[in-house]
Amino acid sequence: MNKPSYHINNLRELEAESIHIIREVAAEFENPVMLYSIGKDSSVMVRLAEKAFYPGKVPFPLMHIDSKWKFSEMTAFRDKYAKEMGWNLIVHYNKKAFEEGVGPYTHGSKVHTDVMKTQALLEGLNKYKFDAAFGGARRDEEKSRAKERIYSFRDKFHQWDPKNQRPELWDIYNAKVQKGESIRVFPISNWTELDIWQYIRLENIPIVPLYYAKMRLVVNVDGNFILVDDDRMPKEMAAKAEMRMIRFRTLGCYPLTGAIESEADTIEKIVEEMMTVTKSERTTRVIDFDQEASMEQKKREGYF
């Protein structure tokens, strides 16, 4: 027999940490939910949840907050995998605002994001009375996230107070909340974008094809390549569309998410691209430029 090795590599260590967090929440909260955005981080998070309870089933539902402006490939991917994997998936959207026709082209990115994402999220959480919600946010994504706890406490109004966070030591998490209060849990806090890609490669996790480079029809809007995803894009804008070899680093609402020019059409090429990339992935998110420190602002208001 070989001499046993007690060495653990960084991905397996991160995996073990995330599984520990997911199990703690499942054990200590009455009604947790995992927020599923269809993106690469969510895909990793869901796999970690499946691992955490194997051979049992994931003991909480997934919830997708649908802004109704997601890429059509995302929605197709979501419906396919939810069915194949037997997920208990809730899809929630802001029905009233959708019927009123709220969208980024007519109302601007700020109003759209607030109504169709933040408000929809709060509505969904309140509707099912979830006391803990997993999110796939990572600390390396954005400056204000670097200081986020793993258990992020939210008051009755789902607000985050960065000045009054609970101390969080070792792997001992304070799960005490009063009725109506909740926590957001970030089990992949310590993962970087590169880790996510390496793990997807290692584990063969299915992802939305938009992450792979392909010739696609896009419009160049101030340096952001916006995909012509459906006919809701204003005609004068769509008229400027051209074919480009592009891929997406992050996925959200198609009018608010910029693609990057890339040749990376395999997972290996994506990982390689990540290793040498110098720009933050958030630079492809148009919504972050709305106002100074906008992510922090949104988090205070209850967004992830």
Next chain:
Amino acid sequence: MEITEFLDQDQKKDLLRLLTAGSVDDGKSTLIGRLLFDSKKLYEDQLSALERDSKREGHAGEEIDYALLLDGLKAEREQGITIDVAYRYFSTAKRKFIIADTPGHEQYTRNMVTGASTANLAIILIDARKGVITQTKRHTFLVSLLGIKHVALAVNKMDLMDYSEEAYNKICDDYKEFITPLGIPDIRFFPMSALKGENVVDLSDKMPWYHGKSMLEYLETIHITSDRNFEDFRFPVQYVVRPGHDYRGFAGKVSSGIVKQGDDIMVLPSGITSRIKEIVTYDDSPSYAFPPQSVTLTLENEVDVSRGDMLVHPSNLPIISRHFEAMLVWMDEKPMDLNTQFLIKHTTNNTKARIDSINHMVNINTLENFDAKTFQLNEIGNVTLTTAKPLFFDAYKKNRQTGAFILIDPRTHHTVAVGMIIDKTSAHQTHRITEVELQKVANGELLIDPVQKEKRFNQKAHTLWITGLHGSGKNELAYTLYRELFQQGATIILLDGKSVRAGLSRELDYSPSDRAEHLRRVAHMCRLLNDQGMLVICSFVSPDNAVREQIAEIIGPNKFHLIYLKANLDFCISNDQYGIYEKANRGEIQHIPGIDMQYDIPQNTQLTLNAMEKSHQAETVFQYLEKNNIYPAS
């Protein structure tokens, strides 16, 4: 190498979590910025070297404000300081790193403790112009309190000190003196200029006298796997997995120790024993599991196990008790109310706890203990607690996982305090001996170093050797010194001819050869006593110059202080209380200096005292001791 091979290799690297501590002005943000951004360039270069026609983008000459890149929240930006723990991530070809960046201000001890709790290693920054300051000591204490085993002292801004080796050495010496009693096993020193990138990623040619590694190389190569406890198997059950009626898997993280398929185990608190049937993971069924893996265990028999229980080996149990002592750090704005029934979370257990007593508080600036009736924010102290049900724990020093807990306020639900359990019996138990110590034992070297002894006894362990003719008043002086020094608090041993000859040198007479042997024995005794921290006063005629030189050699010339009591023979004869001169004159005894053998007048004395001026002698010696920091040492 193919890209797939490179990627396979890359994901095998391990993870190092480190803490950085220092104030805004020490250049901490610049150091972190360098590590983050300069190492990325290195990494990219290694990767692009794989491809023949790689496009090399020029980074050189880019002016980067590292501090700005790291800045976080809006409120902090306005104040221009970091106020919380911020986590940063970077990778090299050898390792992945997570930095917990914590601020240096006193009011944020809480954040530093938070960052330290998960760190393997701490970088403590010092501004070379300021040296070791109170803040440095505070940070170091917190690092040792949280059980970090590796400390790297970054002596920054060497460029502003003209890269002076002397200045650097002085800072290292000051730091060593302070850190020794804290018992941190691994301490390294780095002279650097973060601003100029010297000794951060690359070695600098400005400090050719420095022969160590650059900070990054050290971080990439330091061995940390063995810091984990692989000896004491502890498995706090987190969750019971029940996919079907007949299957029960116990999910949890291996806190410490190794578990193998087929191992006999015991369930705490029930004490029921069983055997490991299978180690289950989503990917496979490994034959063993180790920390920090998250696995699921199944048992051979149907045993009642639920969350909060702990699986252990029956031959290696943790402490099972409702009472324990701990170091507590108060984290809440509101001071402690001793009447509160706190909620305590320890491993996967939740119960209630009450503080029985505050044993003492620690002043983190001076490390002195003091008494207090309550805890305020950021205060640290030793307490005794009682819990509503027994906990299964180990001392924090032995096991960071099972020795830590948090206290939660039952009303506000804030995490108000965090604690580290102290092994109650540790004061009476011998600690396990380390490899380095074992070598010392083999060499006959003591395990407490002289600096610590000097501090404890507040004295230099030297020998005061009083020489002079019979009747010159040596013993009178020696016994007076002993009484006075004892009363002042010194720890002293007195040796004189009469007492040593009564036993140890019983078979020896006064002939020159026997005198030499007698004094050789005394000198070796002095050396042993000095080694153990004792201040020794000797009172011996010791007439022979060569013998006195030999004594000085044995004791060590820098520890040997010769005091000569100068007296003429007439005075000595009149002062002779033992009648030695009378006997010698009658021919009853021989070899008496001044009568039938020579007394060599000492040339190289530290003090020469006039035998007739008895009233001044002791005072002169005290002045001498004080002036040379022999007693008191500080």
